[in-house]
Amino acid sequence: xxxxxxxxxxxxxxxxxxxxxxxxxxxxxxxxxxxxxxxxxxxxxxxxxxxxxxxxxxxxxxxxxxxxxxxxxxxxxxxxxxxxxxxxxxxxxxxxxxxxxxxxxxxxxxxxxxxxxxxxxxxxxxxxxxxxxxxxxxxxxxxxxxxxxxxxxxxxxxxxxxxxxxxxxxxxxxxxxxxxxxxxxxxxxxxxxxxxxxxxxxxxxxxxxxxxxxxxxxxxxxxxxxxxxxxxxxxxxxxxxxxxxxxxxxxxxxxxxxxxxxxxxxxxxxxxxxxxxxxxxxxxxxxxxxxxxxxxxxxxxxxxxxxxxxxxxxxxxxxxxxxxxxxxxxxxxxxxxxxxxxxxxxxxxxxxxxxxxxxxxxxxxxxxxxxxx
Amino acid sequence: xxxxxxxxxxxxxxxxxxxxxxxxxxxxxxxxxxxxxxxxxxxxxxxxxxxxxxxxxxxxxxxxxxxxxxxxxxxxxxxxxxxxxxxxxxxxxxxxxxxxxxxxxxxxxxxxxxxxxxxxxxxxxxxxxxxxxxxxxxxxxxxxxxxxxxxxxxxxxxxxxxxxxxxxxxxxxxxxxxxxxxxxxxxxxxxxxxxxxxxxxxxxxxxxxxxxxxxxxxxxxxxxxxxxxxxxxxxxxxxxxxxxxxxxxxxxxxxxxxxxxxxxxxxxxxxxxxxxxxxxxxxxxxxxxxxxxxxxxxxxxxxxxxxxxxxxxxxxxxxxxxxxxxxxxxxxxxxxxxxxxxxxxxxxxxxxxxxxxxxxxxxxxxxxxxxxxxxxxxxxxxxxxxxxxxxxxxxxxxxxxxxxx
Ligand SMILES: Cc1cc2nc3c(=O)[nH]c(=O)nc-3n(C[C@H](O)[C@H](O)[C@H](O)COP(=O)(O)OP(=O)(O)OC[C@H]3O[C@@H](n4cnc5c(N)ncnc54)[C@H](O)[C@@H]3O)c2cc1C
Numbered sequence: 001x002x003x004x005x006x007x008x009x010x011x012x013x014x015x016x017x018x019x020x021x022x023x024x025x026x027x028x029x030x031x032x033x034x035x036x037x038x039x040x041x042x043x044x045x046x047x048x049x050x051x052x053x054x055x056x057x058x059x060x061x062x063x064x065x066x067x068x069x070x071x072x073x074x075x076x077x078x079x080x081x082x083x084x085x086x087x088x089x090x091x092x093x094x095x096x097x098x099x100x101x102x103x104x105x106x107x108x109x110x111x112x113x114x115x116x117x118x119x120x121x122x123x124x125x126x127x128x129x130x131x132x133x134x135x136x137x138x139x140x141x142x143x144x145x146x147x148x149x150x151x152x153x154x155x156x157x158x159x160x161x162x163x164x165x166x167x168x169x170x171x172x173x174x175x176x177x178x179x180x181x182x183x184x185x186x187x188x189x190x191x192x193x194x195x196x197x198x199x200x201x202x203x204x205x206x207x208x209x210x211x212x213x214x215x216x217x218x219x220x221x222x223x224x225x226x227x228x229x230x231x232x233x234x235x236x237x238x239x240x241x242x243x244x245x246x247x248x249x250x251x252x253x254x255x256x257x258x259x260x261x262x263x264x265x266x267x268x269x270x271x272x273x274x275x276x277x278x279x280x281x282x283x284x285x286x287x288x289x290x291x292x293x294x295x296x297x298x299x300x301x302x303x304x305x306x307x308x309x310x311x312x313x314x315x316x317x318x319x320x321x322x323x324x325x326x327x328x329x330x331x332x333x334x335x336x337x338x339x340x341x342x343x344x345x346x347x348x349x350x351x352x353x354x355x356x357x358x359x360x361x362x363x364x365x366x367x368x369x370x371x372x373x
Numbered sequence: 374x375x376x377x378x379x380x381x382x383x384x385x386x387x388x389x390x391x392x393x394x395x396x397x398x399x400x401x402x403x404x405x406x407x408x409x410x411x412x413x414x415x416x417x418x419x420x421x422x423x424x425x426x427x428x429x430x431x432x433x434x435x436x437x438x439x440x441x442x443x444x445x446x447x448x449x450x451x452x453x454x455x456x457x458x459x460x461x462x463x464x465x466x467x468x469x470x471x472x473x474x475x476x477x478x479x480x481x482x483x484x485x486x487x488x489x490x491x492x493x494x495x496x497x498x499x500x501x502x503x504x505x506x507x508x509x510x511x512x513x514x515x516x517x518x519x520x521x522x523x524x525x526x527x528x529x530x531x532x533x534x535x536x537x538x539x540x541x542x543x544x545x546x547x548x549x550x551x552x553x554x555x556x557x558x559x560x561x562x563x564x565x566x567x568x569x570x571x572x573x574x575x576x577x578x579x580x581x582x583x584x585x586x587x588x589x590x591x592x593x594x595x596x597x598x599x600x601x602x603x604x605x606x607x608x609x610x611x612x613x614x615x616x617x618x619x620x621x622x623x624x625x626x627x628x629x630x631x632x633x634x635x636x637x638x639x640x641x642x643x644x645x646x647x648x649x650x651x652x653x654x655x656x657x658x659x660x661x662x663x664x665x666x667x668x669x670x671x672x673x674x675x676x677x678x679x680x681x682x683x684x685x686x687x688x689x690x691x692x693x694x695x696x697x698x699x700x701x702x703x704x705x706x707x708x709x710x711x712x713x714x715x716x717x718x719x720x721x722x723x724x725x726x727x728x729x730x731x732x733x734x735x736x737x738x739x740x741x742x743x744x745x746x747x748x749x750x751x752x753x754x755x756x757x758x759x760x761x762x763x764x765x766x767x768x769x770x771x772x773x774x775x776x777x778x
Contacts, residue, residue, distance in 0.1 A: 001375060001376065001377065001378055001379070001382075001448070001680065001683070001684050001687065002374060002375045002684060002688075003374060003375070003376060003680055003681045003683075003684035003685070004374065004681075004684065004685065004688070005374070006374070069374055255766050255767075255768065258768055259767070259768065259769070266769065266771075266772055267768070267769050269762070269766075269768035269769055270768065270769040270770060270771045270772065270775075271771065272755070272758075272759070272762075272771065274768075275758065275759065275762035275763070275768050276755070276758040276759075276762065278762055278766055278768060279757075279758035279759075279761035279762040279765075279766065280758065282698070282761055282765060282766060283698045283701050283702070283761065286678070286695070286698055287674045287675075287678040287698060287702060288674075290674070290677045290678035290680075290681040291673065291674055291677050291678075293374060293376075293677075293681065294376055294673075294677040294680075297374050297375070297376055298376070301375070301376075301377075302376070302377075312669070312670050312673045315666070315667075315670050316670050316673075316674060361663065363666075364662070364663045364666035364667060364670070365659070365662060365663070365666070366666075367665075367666035367669055367670065368656075368662035368663070368665050368666045371638070371642050371665060371666070371669060372642050372645065372646060372656050372662075372665065
């Protein structure tokens, strides 16, 4: 048993904290929140240069071949700084889906460029009637000629507007199939949604008879579930890392304010109503971190508990982040309700993360299924 | 990072599990919530079972060999505790304070004679200990202890009253917090004694509790002569000893509770597939499926947070006030979990044990009531949050408590 970050991971963490403090301060977050594209090429390039886009890509495809936990350390810091942009969708969704489902040739074609930060990708999974349910895929893939025709609508697709390719689950005659659709494909229409969290843009993607060839099939008809599930589990854990980092920051902001804000002649942190709120944040953030590490570790080292761990982590960490951010707003009083204070970005990201990749209701249902059948 | 126990440790677990299969008391039925409804019988079963553990080399895995322990380290102790909590928690209950508080205090702070006299008797089940800290006017504010110990040659003469003393009626000894210097600043005037419960002047009166049982007591002491050799540490050092030693054993408590709750989740899952609502098993109801899953989530949080702390301690980390997290993580979820279990039972949740209509032998009815004590015993939730707020996060004390310093 050895449950702590190793020296390399601690170094990655420190490096990431410094980078985000210097390169993506809150002025950047605010600007990108309002910006249509949502990030700058300059920041994207610097992140790729640091090797972060390559972390979990196998060395055979010019990646660094690191573990999910190593990446989680970076994502925790990204969450802490509510970093805007398509890093998560590229690395965890587009990259993750491709790495889990693609053939050697497909991976050779795309992953080295993704690792180098030259292309971006995402996952077009959710359908209008799915709600928070990840298992509901009805979009049809009709076999035609040598290939398939995709017809239907995907919603809440993160960062599709800046992606070079989409991983698309759809139903062929023989079952769930995963496709790789390049964003130039004709019949594909991407439009952004006015979402609450402007730091991670969500889009509607319409497939108006998009024709794809055989070479666009990542997982053959009927073979899509397993790789999709593996990619989703890893992405869910990645999202938990963001949640823990974001909540940590919200807690620090609240606790620092509780020390300095004086009312009734004493720091408000002396009032137990406030002190206990802060203590509760600490309890939840620290225990969520314990669950996060377990879930990240399990994805690479304990296949038998990986599914359970991802769902436990997603249900707990995402709700924890929302509670912590909301509680921090209460500690901050009127200031916390203002646009000027940064805390609202955390609440908004928390709500987005809660809803993404299976909401807590979905994950608890999965847990119940694993416990009781 | 590695969340697994080593192969050697897992082999030890398997070895212990198979030993346990053959060595649980005759007639032991794991499906019953109480195998020993009478607590004198429970105490006798505890002593006999502890002796068996001791003889087989499973008692005090992390205690030094010279005091009857196994000298094998904390991980092995955790494995034993987890296994016992999972399989036969009831049999451990009379030993909770003995192992959780008395033994570590004596081991870390006692003198040679105290260690060699009492630790072996604890490990082999001869002695049960109780904890005499709380008094009518010293609950959360335990430094307010007013039980007096006045020096008389090589004895202290002890007068006063303790309350809520769990298992005092079964115990041989008591770890007793007393005031030796009424003039010193509150916490400096306290000393820590080991009290033989059979001494003249000790009187025990049971207190019936919310569950109907009488696990705890009032303990009255009138001119009780306690030898000075029974003092742990220096005179005036009682408070420091009381708060510091206990932190080291906290990881064991967290691991134990997580293992016991994992068992309860299995119990709950079985219950939910048998109990019906509208003719259908409760487990098919989406609301109760959510509650079952949430219960499981909270147990996993306790488990993996506990393991992370354990690992920290194994690598030489000193446990500090952040240990209060563990107390909150086992007490508050247990209330939510037992509430959910009763909710699943609908009106059937009203039936206590002893009827053909009882569900799972009334386990959850008892557990629901008992859980209400969890957020009070061993430092209330409010006190734990004060500790975290002030000692971990550095928030100021409220003005009245600050003024007292
Ligand atoms: C099942 C059980 C077993 C026990 N076993 C033992 C035992 O074996 N030995 C022993 O010595 N004691 C034992 N106790 C006693 C236990 O330690 C005390 O009950 C506990 O410390 C609280 O003290 P109190 O009951 O006097 O409540 P009080 O301290 O009077 O508290 C009443 C309420 O006020 C709150 N409160 C008090 N101070 C503060 C504060 N500063 N800030 C915010 N809120 C505050 C408390 O949180 C609580 O909600 C046991 C208790 C229970 C329930």
